[in-house]
Amino acid sequence: MLRSMVSTAEREIRVGLWKIHILHHAAAREVWGLWLLEELAEHGHRLSPGTLYPALARMERHGWLEASQETQARGRRSYRATAAGRRLLAALKRDVAELYREVVLGRAPRGRAGASGENRGAAARHRKRTPSTRAGTK
Ligand SMILES: [Zn+2]
Structure with missing residues (x-):
């Protein structure tokens, strides 16, 4: 087996992203280990x-994935996303x-559709915290 290109420390943060990816595909089609x-x-x-x-086992235990019975019988454990x-x-x-x-486009949070002024205020406060503005208030 090739040495993993992802360090243990990196895996800690990336595993959540992989799980979102797995859930995305399992919601659209049947998936199994090698395919993933x-x-x-x-x-x-x-x-x-x-x-x-x-x-995959943890996601199944949490009730987000379910193994399909027929493919299990053929020795390949396939999964689909559950309603949950x-x-x-x-x-x-x-x-x-x-x-x-925010992270890629660098935009401040926007108030949700129909949001109160409170949320728009949060977005404004967020903008004020940008370094360029903070430098100006010093
Ligand atoms: Zn993909």
Whole structure:
């Protein structure tokens, strides 16, 4: 087995991203270990089976994935997202979109649709905390 390209410390933060990825695919189709390893590798994430399989087992234990009976009989454990897994994915999509807006696009949080002035105030306060503005108030 190739040495993992991801350190233990990095794995701690990346494992959540991999799980979102797994949930995304399991909501759309049946997935299994090898397919996921290849899929994640295409995105540049080289996981070892020793990282992926325990993650799948934990996701199943949490009730986000369920193993399909027929493929289990053929010796391959396949998974689909459960209703709970789909609900979680929907919430995570909002989190990922928000994270992308801020971390990648560098935009301040926006008030949600129909939000009160309180949320818009939070966005304004957030903008005031940017280094350029802070330097100006000194
Ligand atoms: Zn993918």
